Amino acid sequence: MTTLLKTLKEILGPQGWNCDPEELRPHTTEWRGVYEGRTPLLARPATVDQVAAVVRACADAGVAIVPQGGNTSMCGGAIPDATGEQIILSLSRMNRVLDVDAANFSITVEAGCVLADAQEAATVAGQYLPLSLGAEGSCQIGGNIATNAGGLNVGRYGTARALVLGLEVVLADGTVMNSLRSLRKDTAGYDLKQLFIGSEGTLGIITAATLRLFPDPGQLATALVGIENAGVAVDILASLKTALDDRIESFELVSQRVFGLVERHIPDATLPFTEEYPWYLLIETATGSTPQLLEDALATEIERERILDAVIAKNSKEAEALWRLRHSISEAERQDGKALKHDVSVPLSKMQQFLQRGDELLARLRPDLRLIAFGHVGDGNLHYNVGLPRDLTEEEWATEGARITRAIYDLVAELGGSFSAEHGVGQSKRAWLAEYRGGAELELMQLLKKTLDPANILNPGKVI
Numbered sequence: 383m384t385t386l387l388k389t390l391k392e393i394l395g396p397q398g399w400n401c402d403p404e405e406l407r408p409h410t411t412e413w414r415g416v417y418e419g420r421t422p423l424l425a426r427p428a429t430v431d432q433v434a435a436v437v438r439a440c441a442d443a444g445v446a447i448v449p450q451g452g453n454t455s456m457c458g459g460a461i462p463d464a465t466g467e468q469i470i471l472s473l474s475r476m477n478r479v480l481d482v483d484a485a486n487f488s489i490t491v492e493a494g495c496v497l498a499d500a501q502e503a504a505t506v507a508g509q510y511l512p513l514s515l516g517a518e519g520s521c522q523i524g525g526n527i528a529t530n531a532g533g534l535n536v537g538r539y540g541t542a543r544a545l546v547l548g549l550e551v552v553l554a555d556g557t558v559m560n561s562l563r564s565l566r567k568d569t570a571g572y573d574l575k576q577l578f579i580g581s582e583g584t585l586g587i588i589t590a591a592t593l594r595l596f597p598d599p600g601q602l603a604t605a606l607v608g609i610e611n612a613g614v615a616v617d618i619l620a621s622l623k624t625a626l627d628d629r630i631e632s633f634e635l636v637s638q639r640v641f642g643l644v645e646r647h648i649p650d651a652t653l654p655f656t657e658e659y660p661w662y663l664l665i666e667t668a669t670g671s672t673p674q675l676l677e678d679a680l681a682t683e684i685e686r687e688r689i690l691d692a693v694i695a696k697n698s699k700e701a702e703a704l705w706r707l708r709h710s711i712s713e714a715e716r717q718d719g720k721a722l723k724h725d726v727s728v729p730l731s732k733m734q735q736f737l738q739r740g741d742e743l744l745a746r747l748r749p750d751l752r753l754i755a756f757g758h759v760g761d762g763n764l765h766y767n768v769g770l771p772r773d774l775t776e777e778e779w780a781t782e783g784a785r786i787t788r789a790i791y792d793l794v795a796e797l798g799g800s801f802s803a804e805h806g807v808g809q810s811k812r813a814w815l816a817e818y819r820g821g822a823e824l825e826l827m828q829l830l831k832k833t834l835d836p837a838n839i840l841n842p843g844k845v846i
């Protein structure tokens with residue numbers, strides 16, 4: 383290890399590494415504080431050549447590398463293990479916007495570019511990068527692609543995968559694969575970039591990406607809606623899609639309990655209603671110069687008695703205040719204490735069944751559970767998080783947690799859903815991958831991993 387560290391320091395130069403455990407704590411601790419690892423060195427390369435040289439040196443020494451972006455992973459994906467023998471490779475110095483090709487509706491950035499900076503570069507060019515999530519001020523494009531991030535605009539624009547036109551990737555032996563093309567059509571052989579999207583740093587290190595841009599959607603209309611029963615969300619979505627010609631940018635479901643956490647833990651966060659409703663929908667539409675369209679569509683839903691009350695933001699400040707409520711949920715949940723995370727998806731046609739059977743299931747499992755349910759209901763993706771009684775011992779927490787998680791994942795599987803909708807598998811869901819994606823799918827994943835990373839140096843202990 384000593385020889386390797388010396389070599390890495392030479393490759394990276396004085397600005398390019400850090401070995402101080404105290405300064406490295408933000409890089410060795412997960413956002414939620416659930417995972418804490420150790421590392422002998424944080425590598426901060428400035429160029430793709432340095433990334434390649436670091437990977438070659440680690441491969442020669444048989445030392446593992448944990449690629450890290452903004453470290454906002456919710457499943458321990460970007461944290462090294464506790465041995466203190468895995469190098470962290472942070473992309474944060476490779477943060478440049480390389481090109482905005484407005485005529486081609488595309489943007490090329492280095493992997494360490496913070497998502498909000500890439501969005502801003504697109505806006506400056508009069509275009510729109512639709513990927514958007516609560517962590518956008520710190521997560522990076524490389525991390526977004528490595529997790530195939532979802533977020534708030536998937537229904538209209540797809541996940542990160544749908545936005546990637548080209549990638550530059552450093553492979554496990556240090557080879558640089560440059561597929562940084564910006565084409566919408568390209569059938570020249572296998573589409574290799576797809577292998578790295580959603581592979582969570584286990585197959586290669588993404589160093590740059592070309593992403594698809596869209597025309598500016600223009601003026602957005604944003605509404606917060608109170609509803610009695612979460613099950614009607616899917617019906618309301620179907621009606622709004624028709625009424626608004628599919629111009630729905632976001633369609634988020636949040637329970638009263640969840641917004642209650644936000645009001646309790648986040649300063650100045652207050653819902654704009656005088657009454658409480660059991661569930662809420664946060665809806666954003668690209669109705670351009672006719673914002674009235676959303677109001678009319680919501681009025682129809684009120685007449686049908688599917689919506690109890692609605693507030694439409696009158697200006698961008700009010701819209702931001704509504705989004706602040708939504709974006710504060712993870713932080714409020716974190717402040718409220720430990721919870722089991724279940725980032726699940728089911729086909730939209732099964733959402734009502736999932737919500738109803740999920741409720742019944744939790745009541746049967748333990749009446750003292752606290753359901754923290756919210757998420758991207760328009761994509762069939764819910765964060766079905768569960769708080770356990772606070773007086774459980776660590777041991778009880780582990781056994782009860784596994785029992786509850788299994789029951790929820792079994793229900794999700796029965797309905798044809800996924801136990802990992804948008805955050806990835808990381809460390810926390812690794813065992814579940816073997817269980818719910820076993821057989822030919824898992825074998826093929828293992829074969830790919832062995833082929834692309836035979837020495838298992840890229841993010842070992844994650845995904846598979």
Ligand code: FAD
Binds near residue numbers: 514524
């Ligand atoms: P990291 O956390 O640093 O890494 C994530 C994984 O990708 C790790 O396995 C890491 O090894 C790998 N990786 C990172 N960079 C690279 C690279 N350049 N090459 C190869 N592998 C790499 N996620 C959603 O999908 N939707 C949401 O709505 C959402 N909201 C969130 C809100 C909050 C408040 C927080 C804290 C997180 C949220 N997340 C969400 C989860 C997280 O932000 C995303 O998974 C994000 O895409 C991770 O980006 P990152 O740069 O922080 O990656």
Ligand code: 2HG
Binds near residue numbers: 456723767
């Ligand atoms: C969101 O949708 C994120 O806000 C985070 O995916 C979900 O904290 C969570 O469980």
Ligand code: ZN
Binds near residue numbers: 533758804
């Ligand atoms: Zn989410």
